[in-house]
Amino acid sequence: MKHPIPDHNPMRAQFRAQATQAPQHFLCQIEAGIATVTLNRPERKNPLTFDSYGELRDWFRALPYATDVRAVVLRGAGDNFCSGGDVHEIIGPLTRMTMPELLAFTRMTGDVVKAMRACPQPIVAAIDGVCAGAGAMLALASDLRLGTPRSKTAFLFTRVGLAGADMGACALLPRVIGQGRASELLFTGRAMTAQEGLSWGFFNDLHDPDALPQAAHALAAELASGPTFAHGMTKTMLHQEWNMGLDQAIEAEAQAQAICMQTQDFRRAFEAFAAKQRPIFEGD
Numbered sequence: 001m002k003h004p005i006p007d008h009n010p011m012r013a014q015f016r017a018q019a020t021q022a023p024q025h026f027l028c029q030i031e032a033g034i035a036t037v038t039l040n041r042p043e044r045k046n047p048l049t050f051d052s053y054g055e056l057r058d059w060f061r062a063l064p065y066a067t068d069v070r071a072v073v074l075r076g077a078g079d080n081f082c083s084g085g086d087v088h089e090i091i092g093p094l095t096r097m098t099m100p101e102l103l104a105f106t107r108m109t110g111d112v113v114k115a116m117r118a119c120p121q122p123i124v125a126a127i128d129g130v131c132a133g134a135g136a137m138l139a140l141a142s143d144l145r146l147g148t149p150r151s152k153t154a155f156l157f158t159r160v161g162l163a164g165a166d167m168g169a170c171a172l173l174p175r176v177i178g179q180g181r182a183s184e185l186l187f188t189g190r191a192m193t194a195q196e197g198l199s200w201g202f203f204n205d206l207h208d209p210d211a212l213p214q215a216a217h218a219l220a221a222e223l224a225s226g227p228t229f230a231h232g233m234t235k236t237m238l239h240q241e242w243n244m245g246l247d248q249a250i251e252a253e254a255q256a257q258a259i260c261m262q263t264q265d266f267r268r269a270f271e272a273f274a275a276k277q278r279p280i281f282e283g284d
Contacts, residue, residue, distance in 0.1 A: 023059055025052035027077075033070035033224040034217065035121075042078030045130050047086035050093075053109055053134075060115035070224035070283060072119075073216045074142055075126040076135075079209070084133025084156070091160065106166075109134060113168045116141040117239050120232025122223045126216035127151050128209050132191075137167040140176065140202075143235060146216050147203040149194050156189040164189075175242065177202050227265040228283035 022028065027038040037059075039046035048056075063069060076082050085091055094102065116123060116138070125142035131153040139145055139153065147153075155173065157166045164170065164186025173182040177200040185192055197203040207215045223231060233256045241249045260266060265281045272279035 023055050025049065025055045028059070030068055032221070033068065034073060034220045035069045036073045036075065036217070038075050038077050039082050040077045042076070042080070044086070045080040045083035046076040046078070046135070047083045048134050049086050049089045053112060057108060057112045057115050060112065060119050063119035063121055069121055070228045071220040072121050072123045073126060073220045074123055074138060075213065075216065076128070080129035081127045081131040082135025082138060083130050084135045110167050113137060113141040120235060122231055122235060124216050124220045126212050127153070128212055132156055134167060137169060140169070140172050144204050144219065145202060146212060146219065147194050147197060147206050148209045148212055149206060150209065151194040151197065152191040153197055153202065154189060154191040155185050158187065159189040225281065227263070227281045229263050229265060230260045233260055
């Protein structure tokens, strides 16, 4: 982990921390404010295990306090993003669990999505190859998604005899691609092609596989160099306003914007504009 962003205010630093603990079940590199999280089991298309679920949940839960992370890139090692829950290490054991144990597991997987949506940092998912099951939900829980022409995204829960309602799929997917398209994918479990994903709004853009890591990093760098407190407010409003009427949403945004007007980044932007310079944001 390199180049943490300094915090020169000793009072503020008492309440904030850096994401310094190295994870054991995925890779994480932090440099210049960008955390690159890599699911690292390429020989099996990067499946998730009980341990990696729990560690991802805890890592994303800690991000609101991480001053050294301004944006996140989520990717898979090799030629695939994530094939979902490991068949042998998760699905097999699930068939032998009691109902309380099963509920504890499904709540844990949902908590990963909750933590991703709750952290203030924007998350850019770099999706190549297979993106299936819980892997598709990690992509869906991200804020922005870049794919490749060979990306195949499948919410294949019905293929293993389960409901399409998993980890928030029935709430998140219709909001991204529409109710009818989401219904088709969740009922059938079929793979959404890269071109479908782009035209339906699931992907923000497609890149050649070799160019995908650089494109995702460049997008994350652009976000990390921006007014990150304000970015966090935008993410919060995008999430919370799903449950608001228009009048309530407008009032919430009025309050959010008034808070942002108290930041030093807002002052920096004005001073840079007056001086005909590009603002340098510091996230406070």
